[in-house]
Amino acid sequence: MKEKLSALMDGELDPREVEEVLVSLRQDRTLLQEWASWQAGRDILKGEGVAQAGFVERFSRRLEAEPVVIAPRRIRVLRRLAVPVTVAASVAFVGIAVWQYYGGSIEPVTANQMAAETEAVLHDYLAAHRQSEGNPFVERGVQKAQFQVAGQR
């Protein structure tokens, strides 16, 4: 159960298992205390304020008062929202994969690895673009830019 609780905190728990964890939290006070201390620990790590004293008590009271029937419905809503997100993510992934593969070999490089002449060409383009915008206060070249090569034909 603790693994599932940990996954829930990281937002990685399967939506179908959320209900199970919530039921356990409602029944098992030790587990609820554990959950609260993990949350507090994480908040400290992130530099956020810690939940006020008595939060667990108030939270468990509200959890008990929550009608059981509501929870599965919420999860269904969650699941419905989760599906488009997953679809979007895989579309994005496919997009990247296709793009990387088009034209042949994949060869992602950073500016540091890029041939000096390639970098000079890119720098020229960026500089000419900046000039067309009329801003001389731009010192950025491609030093920090990532250039993803799609493969040469």
Place this chain on the structure above:
Amino acid sequence: MRSRGFFALMLVWLAGTAMAAGRLPDQQAVRLLQRMAQAPKQVSFHGVYVQQYGDSLETIRVCHVVENGLVNERRDSLDGPVREMVRQGDKVSLFVQGGGAFETQPDGRLFPALLPDDPTFVLENYTLHQAGRERVAGHEVEVYDLLPRDTLRFPHRLWMHTGSGLLLKASTTGYRRELYDLFAFSQLQLGGQIDRGQLKPVNPVKPLNASRLGGIDSLPAWGRQDSKAVPHGFKLVRQVLRPMVKRTRPVLHQVYSDGVVSVSVFAEEGRPNLPDGSGRQGALNVHSRQWGSVHVTAVGEVPHETLELFVRTFKQ
């Protein structure tokens, strides 16, 4: 099934109303954008602003005095290599530590003068939304969102000084509001007595001539372009043939604008040492592709997909 459809419809409707919240009618939007564009021609100020592109940050000091409708201005960089720019009306002089060529453009825009005189074209591509009030560099500002009407450009946020209409802060963000580029005054004196000594250059600035590159009306024979395929809402501002280092032939440089941001498209005959691919820094994207004997690269503060469309206009 019916309830599902209804649920989906409700979601779309809710998203629509949330996006449209605070949207200003076009007439009011025109007036506000005009006010922001005109303010630098009317207001004198002296201050320091930061300019952030992606993860590169620069601090610049500006002294801007308006006298009899003429703008006198001096800007110098406070970090990085020394750069100084002096402007008297249309006359621009520049000093860059270590040299380096620079051209000026009549339509060049420097913060806080980021908006065009005529905002009607801007509003064909963006809508203006009220986003509350804040304080920037100790001054009261009104916050406005300039949201794109399509996905070909990024959202912008504008912080306008309530009293004068001057932009005190401006940002370009992604669609999830992640910050890409930012201009913001950190210290600012608006109006009042401004020390004119601040306008005198400290470094040996040299006068710049407006770009010597003459515009061309028609494309070179090798550069066939499907101009109808240019992404919606972008206008060709100018096209020149420019010399570039290590090239035997000049490179075609087209500049497009959507009223707020510009895109450069470079096309050249041959194969420069730049492989097909794309790069990014902050809102600035680069996309390169070889079409037969023509190499095309597009650069601009627009989503990567927009640049792909620009590059595709030269598909041979």
